[in-house]
Amino acid sequence: xxxxxxxxxxxxxxxxxxxxxxxxxxxxxxxxxxxxxxxxxxxxxxxxxxxxxxxxxxxxxxxxxxxxxxxxxxxxxxxxxxxxxxxxxxxxxxxxxxxxxxxxxxxxxxxxx
Amino acid sequence: xxxxxxxxxxxxxxxxxxxxxxxxxxxxxxxxxxxxxxxxxxxxxxxxxxxxxxxxxxxxxxxxxxxxxxxxxxxxxxxxxxxxxxxxxxxxxxxxxxxxxxxxxxxxxxxxxx
Numbered sequence: 480x481x482x483x484x485x486x487x488x489x490x491x492x493x494x495x496x497x498x499x500x501x502x503x504x505x506x507x508x509x510x511x512x513x514x515x516x517x518x519x520x521x522x523x524x525x526x527x528x529x530x531x532x533x534x535x536x537x538x539x540x541x542x543x544x545x546x547x548x549x550x551x552x553x554x555x556x557x558x559x560x561x562x563x564x565x566x567x568x569x570x571x572x573x574x575x576x577x578x579x580x581x582x583x584x585x586x587x588x589x590x591x592x
Numbered sequence: 593x594x595x596x597x598x599x600x601x602x603x604x605x606x607x608x609x610x611x612x613x614x615x616x617x618x619x620x621x622x623x624x625x626x627x628x629x630x631x632x633x634x635x636x637x638x639x640x641x642x643x644x645x646x647x648x649x650x651x652x653x654x655x656x657x658x659x660x661x662x663x664x665x666x667x668x669x670x671x672x673x674x675x676x677x678x679x680x681x682x683x684x685x686x687x688x689x690x691x692x693x694x695x696x697x698x699x700x701x702x703x704x705x706x
Contacts, residue, residue, distance in 0.1 A: 483634075510694075512694065514697075519699070520699050520700070521594065521596070521598075521682050521684075521697035521698050521699045521700050522635075522682065522684075522695075522697040523594065523697070524694050524695070524696065527694055567635070579637060579640075579648070580635075580637070580695065581634075582634045582635040583634065584632070584633070584634055
């Protein structure tokens with residue numbers, strides 16, 4: 480079945496860039512998402528990318544998609560302590576049951592002052 | 593604030609109790625979801641409602657009973673739960689036909705079954 484994999488932990492220093500990686504197996508993925516979960520809170524959609532794009536930038540966030548390798552990354556520039564959270568990668572298809580999101584386990588980002 | 597509210601935020605219940613979780617979305621969406629989030633496991637989709645009709649039930653035990661009286665409200669009725677049902681229960685909503693069907697989540701209900 481479909482699978483999404485992420486490394487579980489990442490630690491960076493404040494001010495550095497963070498890069499969170501994700502791989503997926505579903506070749507029919509249409510949308511790929513990054514969600515953020517802060518302690519005690521639900522998941523917040525950060526950004527998503529359509530599969531015919533290879534890059535999307537939104538302020539400090541840059542998403543890179545390598546569709547051939549089924550690899551997605553999220554780069555956070557100038558990482559701040561407020562960016563400490565769990566980041567989830569998810570993918571979905573375009574129609575019918577493919578709208579169901581397939582989730583990774585989440586990458587816990589720790590930002591050290 | 594995502595426009596999706598959940599109550600209660602925390603719930604402790606015994607295995608013989610009956611309780612309900614409530615979710616309300618203020619976004620005008622027409623699809624709503626229940627997820628279970630447990631440590632070290634991917635987010636588990638439990639139920640999906642589109643236009644008040646249940647469209648997905650992912651082999652969820654019958655001790656969990658969803659109810660969707662209208663497109664803005666979703667309930668999860670709980671009875672005779674097991675300790676392994678302790679988890680964070682997340683509600684989400686989305687707009688059918690919206691780009692990417694991105695889902696908006698509530699803050700969750702932290703459930704502890706004793």
